[in-house]
Amino acid sequence: xxxxxxxxxxxxxxxMKLRKLNRxxxxxxxxxxxxxxxxxxxxxxxxxHIDDWNPSYIIKNxxxxxxxxxIKKENINRSEIISILETYAPEEKYKNHYFSSDNxxxxxxxxxxxxxxxxxxxxxxxxxKRRPVFHQFNYLHYNPQKWWTxxxxxxxxxLMLLAITGLFILKGKNGITRRGAWLTLIGVIIPIAFLLIAxxxxx
Numbered sequence: 276x277x278x279x280x281x282x283x284x285x286x287x288x289x290x291m292k293l294r295k296l297n298r299x300x301x302x303x304x305x306x307x308x309x310x311x312x313x314x315x316x317x318x319x320x321x322x323x324h325i326d327d328w329n330p331s332y333i334i335k336n337x338x339x340x341x342x343x344x345x346i347k348k349e350n351i352n353r354s355e356i357i358s359i360l361e362t363y364a365p366e367e368k369y370k371n372h373y374f375s376s377d378n379x380x381x382x383x384x385x386x387x388x389x390x391x392x393x394x395x396x397x398x399x400x401x402x403x404k405r406r407p408v409f410h411q412f413n414y415l416h417y418n419p420q421k422w423w424t425x426x427x428x429x430x431x432x433x434l435m436l437l438a439i440t441g442l443f444i445l446k447g448k449n450g451i452t453r454r455g456a457w458l459t460l461i462g463v464i465i466p467i468a469f470l471l472i473a474x475x476x477x478x
Contacts, residue, residue: 294443301440304433311430318416321409331410337400339363339389344396348377351393356382364389364400 321330341359357369360382367384375381375390382389384402391398418424442451442459449455471477 297440297443301437301444304437304440308430308433308437312434314412314415315430318409318412321413322416329406331406331413333404333406335400335402337402339391339398339400341391341396341398344393346393348374348393351380356380359391360384360389367400367402 318330324330341363343359346355351372351374353369353372356372360367360369364384367386367389370383370385372380372382378392378394380389380391380393382391384400386404387400387402389398389400415423415427418427442455445451445455447453451459
């Protein structure tokens with residue numbers, strides 16, 4: 276009887292230690308990779324909708340009409356263009372220019388370019404600026420360097436560990452053997468159902 280009790284106590288103690296270890300691993304990984312999860316989650320949502328918007332840049336197109344038109348091509352020089360910019364795009368800085376055709380002037384500015392018809396005076400200012408937060412998060416999401424790929428691989432492994440350890444956090448009616456099992460099953464069925472419909476096209 277005493278040996279039986281000792282064996283039972285050993286099993287109970289082992290289970291308690293494993294559960295405590297499971298909670299500790301889940302907790303500590305959650306803390307360490309909190310910000311990484313926010314980065315990949317937010318950038319993932321942004322990249323999911325890349326057809327609806329530019330997740331990394333804010334692009335603006337502004338129509339302008341300059342009163343100085345028509346302007347003779349031979350009169351176009353750096354000083355003349357800077358003067359035009361000061362009037363119609365005072366926030367932009369001149370970089371360079373060239374003529375894409377006889378009447379179409381292309382002006383390169385710090386954050387974009389300006390296309391201008393020197394006869395009609397009609398033009399378009401196109402500017403492109405980095406979208407705050409999203410540009411930086413998307414940069415990381417694309418794994419820009421080898422050492423960051425290593426970090427993202429480590430994060431991916433730890434994310435799986437977070438998922439696995441999370442299954443065993445709770446006991447009782449909300450644990451993995453009861454309510455948790457049904458919720459986990461739902462989470463498994465959803466991607467499999469999508470694969471059956473969209474990938475394998477069974478239905």
